[in-house]
Amino acid sequence: MKEVGKDWKTILQKVDDWRWLLPQDYKRGMRVPGLIYASEEMIEQISGEEMAIEQVANVAFLPGIVGYSLAMPDIHWGYGFPIGGVAAMGLEDGVVSPGGVGFDINCGTRVIRTNLAEEDIRPKLKELVNQIFRDVPSGVGSEGLIRVAIKEMDQVLTKGARWAVEQGYGWPEDLEVIEGGGALPGANPEKVSRKAKERGAPQLGTLGSGNHFLEIQAIDHIYDPEKAAVMGIHSVGQVVVFVHCGSRGLGHQTCEDYLEVMEASARRYNIHLPDRQLACAPIRSPEGQDYIGAMTAAANFAFCNRQLITHWVRQAFARVIGKDPRQLEMHLVYDVAHNIAKIERHRWEGKEITVCVHRKGATRAFPPGHPDIPVKYREIGQPVLVPGDMGRYSFLLVGTQRAMAETWGSTCHGAGRVRSRAAAKRLLKGVDIAQQLERRGIYVRAQNRALLAEEASEAYKDVADVVEVLHEAGISLKVARMRPIGVVKG
DNA sequence: ATGTAC
Numbered sequence: 001m002k003e004v005g006k007d008w009k010t011i012l013q014k015v016d017d018w019r020w021l022l023p024q025d026y027k028r029g030m031r032v033p034g035l036i037y038a039s040e041e042m043i044e045q046i047s048g049e050e051m052a053i054e055q056v057a058n059v060a061f062l063p064g065i066v067g068y069s070l071a072m073p074d075i076h077w078g079y080g081f082p083i084g085g086v087a088a089m090g091l092e093d094g095v096v097s098p099g100g101v102g103f104d105i106n107c108g109t110r111v112i113r114t115n116l117a118e119e120d121i122r123p124k125l126k127e128l129v130n131q132i133f134r135d136v137p138s139g140v141g142s143e144g145l146i147r148v149a150i151k152e153m154d155q156v157l158t159k160g161a162r163w164a165v166e167q168g169y170g171w172p173e174d175l176e177v178i179e180g181g182g183a184l185p186g187a188n189p190e191k192v193s194r195k196a197k198e199r200g201a202p203q204l205g206t207l208g209s210g211n212h213f214l215e216i217q218a219i220d221h222i223y224d225p226e227k228a229a230v231m232g233i234h235s236v237g238q239v240v241v242f243v244h245c246g247s248r249g250l251g252h253q254t255c256e257d258y259l260e261v262m263e264a265s266a267r268r269y270n271i272h273l274p275d276r277q278l279a280c281a282p283i284r285s286p287e288g289q290d291y292i293g294a295m296t297a298a299a300n301f302a303f304c305n306r307q308l309i310t311h312w313v314r315q316a317f318a319r320v321i322g323k324d325p326r327q328l329e330m331h332l333v334y335d336v337a338h339n340i341a342k343i344e345r346h347r348w349e350g351k352e353i354t355v356c357v358h359r360k361g362a363t364r365a366f367p368p369g370h371p372d373i374p375v376k377y378r379e380i381g382q383p384v385l386v387p388g389d390m391g392r393y394s395f396l397l398v399g400t401q402r403a404m405a406e407t408w409g410s411t412c413h414g415a416g417r418v419r420s421r422a423a424a425k426r427l428l429k430g431v432d433i434a435q436q437l438e439r440r441g442i443y444v445r446a447q448n449r450a451l452l453a454e455e456a457s458e459a460y461k462d463v464a465d466v467v468e469v470l471h472e473a474g475i476s477l478k479v480a481r482m483r484p485i486g487v488v489k490g
Numbered sequence: 491a492t493g494t495a496c
Binding site: 141208209210246247249251255339 | 491492493494
């Protein structure tokens with residue numbers, strides 16, 4: 001399986017310090033070349049990610065793909081498509097593929113700011129983390145604090161975060177700073193299976209497991225004070241909350257349901273695939289439309305989930321700090337998806353075109369002036385929230401015109417693994433990760449302590465290196481860096 | 491990512 005010794009530096013053509021072309025003739029059948037954003041060091045270390053580069057080539061086989069099969073610097077192997085991959089398919093001649101979105105539909109991130117300083121919460125940090133650990137259930141199969149009837153689920157799937165706000169979980173203005181207003185149009189709850197709804201209903205307001213987390217962070221460095229100020233970030237030490245989670249069992253089940261549909265449709269529409277995990281259907285086909293309707297509904301579920309979590313986080317702060325969340329200025333900064341496919345208008349080779357942009361482990365990064373970003377961010381560009389690992393950093397960035405021109409307005413989604421879960425566990429056998437982090441002032445509560453080794457810094461690239469590539473390549477710009485002080489994990 | 495294999 002693994003092609004040992006392939007010399008990628010002779011195959012990939014260096015475009016500049018941050019861009020590497022995978023030529024279209026690398027594999028017969030590629031409709032477009034690949035383009036990988038990475039530093040020279042990352043390309044040299046790419047030997048562990050050979051399968052991911054192979055997947056960049058495979059995605060280029062898909063009908064209707066426009067421009068390039070793109071990969072971000074956090075690229076790693078995924079189901080069919082690489083994680084950290086971006087591919088746009090023409091609306092009329094292109095396909096949509098569940099593998100290009102991922103199992104966790106609308107896995108994404110959100111940042112809530114506060115007006116607290118690190119020293120304000122240090123004395124109550126453990127209490128605060130413990131309270132959140134109780135109110136935001138985490139772990140595989142965890143169930144939330146609210147009960148939603150199956151028939152109510154169609155409302156959740158259509159209204160997304162708006163449903164939560166209507167129920168009293170959140171502030172109306174939260175919706176203005178969520179991608180798509182927290183309720184993407186085109187959701188079709190009828191196309192989400194009963195099984196998916198039954199799995200998802202009890203999980204609303206839960207974090208999940210794996211790399212999902214909720215962190216209390218302190219602003220560690222501000223690169224662009226003016227843009228940071230627009231986001232309500234004013235000083236080093238300011239406390240924010242970073243949430244990373246998705247659509248739980250509902251999205252997973254939806255992906256599974258449609259992979260089965262799409263395997264049949266790829267055959268029916270005679271689509272030649274180098275890997276059956278790229279199963280897809282024409283966007284204009286009934287199967288394609290059904291998947292888009294269901295996937296969009298699942299995306300709305302994830303927005304609703306992160307909204308409910310926000311409510312419980314505000315409540316936990318209020319209870320422990322003893323002040324109203326409004327007094328604490330716990331405003332939502334932004335909420336953005338990094339596993340999604342969306343129909344968008346873009347300019348390509350001088351023409352306006354409509355494409356289905358698959359972002360799998362990739363974040364939308366729209367530029368200043370774009371009509372789809374909130375009015376308050378219109379001048380600075382769309383906020384991009386990039387999680388790192390629990391021992392290092394996370395970043396706040398903004399989208400750029402260059403991203404719009406080159407990557408369909410997209411950027412990376414995180415640090416990306418450098419070690420498999422198994423390898424990380426082997427390396428850190430016998431190490432008490434929670435204790436190690438606590439010595440560094442990071443208080444961790446985890447549902448499953450064995451998971452901490454798999455999620456330790458050693459398992460990930462340094463997100464600062466990844467972000468450097470984006471910044472230097474100009475597809476997003478650094479605004480601020482955060483470091484974790486309290487962590488809740490599945 | 492995930493009722494981590496119904």
